[in-house]
Amino acid sequence: MKQKVAFYTLGCKVNQYETNAMKQNFIEKGYEIVEYEEYADIYVINTCTVTNMSDRKSRQVLRRAKQINSKSIVVVTGCYVQVAKEEIEKIKEIDVILGNNEKKEIVDKIEDYINKNQKQKKITDVMQKREFVEFGNTTYTEKTRAVIKIQDGCDRFCSYCIIPYARGRVRSRKIENILEEVKLISKKEIKEIVITGIHIASYGKDFKEDIKLIDLLEKLNEIDGIKRIRLGSLEPSIITNEFVQRIKKLEKICDQFHLSLQSACNSTLERMNRKYKIEEFKEAVKLLRENYKNVLLTADVIVGFPGETEEEFNTTYKNLDEIKFYKMHIFKYSQRKGTKAAIMKNQIDGKIKDERSQKLIEMSNKFQQEYNKAYIGKKVEVLFEERENEFVKGHTSNFIEVKVETKENLDNQIKMVKINKIDKENVIGELIK
Ligand code: SF4
Structure with missing residues (x-):
């Protein structure tokens, strides 16, 4: 009988992609994939660490595995593992621990564990890694939309974000490997791909050759069978006139852009260590709207960042009211251990964060309704x-x-x-x- 493997994935699309890649590795070696709530021989938890809450959730989920099958092998991998090695090692329910760069070795590590009957651990220092780790062609997907990972890591070090420590420096995937994977996906009748990474605007930064995200997109646009190419979260500074003039010629690129704005007030942005001003951001929005007739823009916004005064929040509110996103994902700032922002003075009271978040959610809903209504009859x-x-x-x-x-x-x-x-x-x- 085939050994059964169940996965639980927390966090972002990059983790989703890597879960698919691991699933594919298991299937190729003769294992069967089942749902996480089902009885399985092996449970894999692909963790996230973006907030303290994600850490807690990761711990809860991994404990559940042994409750379903006390004899199962529990494997923990992902960003939480990468930044909290000591904490993870103390959790007795875990049998195999793998860092982000070791996910591709998962089947071998589990088989080692079974053969030697001894706990396995492999976590390399992600900050030392300078090359993209290839999983090979990952065509496994349960959805109609396939996620394609094009790079890993981030060099930005925003003051609230732990991700650079969990994912390391920017490492871009070779263009020919991405194209090969997408060609295989197109043969599976998948029509839409989502370009993802930890910081896709940095794509190519680590190459000797002058290759940027736009060069990759031009090549992807030529692949037959793929009808839509959607971009994952983009840092606004990539939206230059040159970028827009080139991207608008690519008919498969979806006319929706998700911009990681975070705040619409310059002093807050500065404390966040974001590298743009709201005036530049508005220029980027203007460029996109001038060049795409039906473009919809979405954004991430954090409220209650340390030191965010009433005046700063009002500036953010006023600017957002002017920009009119189709939808905003509002996050209440939460202290992430190990980041600069976590030890900043003037942390904001939870009640104030709730109020600010509520105000922006209402604004977001209002704009979404307005945009949607304009589509009646179209x-x-x-x-x-x-x-x-x-x-x-x-x-x-x-x-x-x-x-x-x-x-x-x-x-x-x-x-x-x-x-x-x-x-x-x-x-x-x-x-x-
Ligand atoms: S750009 Fe900033 S928020 Fe995004 S992953 Fe990098 S450090 Fe984190």
Whole structure:
């Protein structure tokens, strides 16, 4: 009988990609993948450490594995492992510990554990790593959208962020390896890929040759079969006139950009160690809107960063009200041990963070509703992804979620839809035959 392996993935799309790569390694060696809540022989927890809360969640999840099967092998990997080695080693339920750079060795390490019956641990210092770790071609995906990892690491060291310590310096993946993987994915009838990494704007920075993200995108755009290329979170400073003039010629690049803004007040941005001013950010937004007719912009914003005065928050509020994102992901700042911001003076009271977050959530909902309403009566192309009760749902290229009531299975198909109404946050349409 095949050995069963269950995965639990926390955190970002890079972790998701790496989980898919590990799953593929197991399948190729004859293992079977099952859901995390099911009985399995091996449980793999791919952890995240972006907040203290992620650490706690990682610990909870790994404890659950032995409750499902007390004889199972529990493997822990990911960013939490990388930054909290000592803490992890004390958790008795864990049998195998692997650092971020060792994920590709997972099957061998587990087989070593089984053969030697002794705990395994391999965590190399991620900061010393200067080359991208290749998993090989990762074509495993459970979704209609495939995540493609193009780089690892970040050199920015924003004052609130622990990620550079968990992921190391910028290491870009060779262009030919990315192209090969995407060509294989296109043969699996996948129509949309999401370009992801820890800091994709830095793609190519570590190469001797002058290769940038835009060069890679131009090559990806030529791959037959792939219809949409969506970009993961982008640092605003990459949006220059040259970048926009080149990217707008690539018809497969989705007209939705997620910008990691974090604050719309210059003094807060400075304390965050972000390298741009809000005026430059507004220029980038202007450029995108001038060059893409239907572009939708989304952003991450942190409220309650240490020292964020009422005046600073009001500046952020005013600027965001002017920019009008389609959607904002609002995060209440939380102290992350090991970062500069965690020991800054003037930490903000939880109640104030709640209030500020609420104000921005309301603003975000209002703009989303307004943008959605403007689509009533319009015809849009939707790539369908999954069923939800009597509806099938998918996204437009600019990432509006659209639902259509039908019994047909439309997964992974692109169809024309006429938008009929907005029901609360749902955009409802009908298929155009
Ligand atoms: S750019 Fe800043 S927030 Fe993003 S991963 Fe790098 S250090 Fe963290």
